[in-house]
Amino acid sequence: MNKREFLGGAGAMAALFSSGAWARWSALEPQQLARAEDFWSQLRGRYRLREDYINLENGYYSMMAEPVLEAFVERVREVNFEAARFFRTRAEAERLETRTALARVAGCDVSELALTRNTTESLDLVIAGHDWKPGDEAVMCDQDYGTMLAMFEQVARRWGAVCKRVALPLHPASDDELVELYAAAIGERTRLVMLSHMVNITGQILPVEKLCAMARSKGVAVMVDGAHAFAQLEFVIPKLGCDFYGASLHKWLGSPLGAGLLWVRKPRIATLWPLLAPPPGRAQDDITRLNHIGTHPAHTDLALRAAIAFHEEIGVARKEARLRHLQRYWTDKVRGRAKIVLNTPSAPERSCAIANVGVEGLAPAELARRLFEEHRIYTVAIDTPSVRGVRITPQLFTSEAELDALVRALLALAA
């Protein structure tokens, strides 16, 4: 680890928790640490937060911790200073080093991992890069991300493919119910299934491994939208059993804006058409053939290493435990109360940081407006045929006291 990554990782923790405190905290089990408000309030000091409102909309993108931001600014200066020479002499090797660090987080081989700008680019590349024939079918669900659904509709119009949408239940009774739902939609002509690892509007986590196993048994490829799962949940991509995985790193990895990943199972790499043509000479099974975008903000790729170091030092198991604790902390206090509607499954393993709540008699936009104007709590309204409420997304810097304020506000609005 060089000095810059150190700034984002071990340096940050050592500076924050001096004289062995970090050693003591990190010896706790993640579930115990998740409840140690003292620890998290000190970590909160690593973020520059607004004091005039409580931000519970950290699902759009999440700010960098201050040490990562410092490293990013330093990298902007560095690339600007070296200019063309940076690109001609170092850019390629630096990018490989970043991909290698990211592959470690993803638990995959670097030859299967490409850096992209976000989930949109990663998944659109897979959807549009597939060799669709008229009558080929794709399976997805009504709660998948809007622009991914739109890209499927576009390839349907362009190539005569057919999109089949299943209606995802908000409160599934079992994994089997979900497996059967998707299995029933897969037919002879199905070529690709899209799965949201974590549904962005409700926070529901799908049993991706079981769903992939079912699709594989039918010989159908699976693409997973990991925008919210990557760096929030503890898992390794290749073990999920999917063929393609896309994620944004500016959500839960806390990277600079405009960073994403695309993982493609090795034999599938050669089958995809890139969105933008690569330089000549790249081998068909070279994943870097897929993500050529020309001259680009290389400092973002470089500063990713500081975000990775920060993430690894906290540890994804601790992050997952704390984020689930925060969500349960407030949902447990409002579940079952008059007029409160939770649109997120109650089984702990089916959600983590994100949950969605509605108040009967209040339109989602009105609820979001009143939360902000009357209670200084920032959220986002979700108003779709199946989900009506506001999405609540805490982050590592969110305190229990802030969630107490949310509970008070929701109960007051429901009264």
Ligand SMILES: Cc1ncc(COP(=O)(O)O)c(C=O)c1O
């Ligand atoms: C489930 C899901 N997929 C894809 C995206 C797109 O992410 P990005 O805008 O970073 O490409 C989002 C963004 O919120 C999302 O929640």
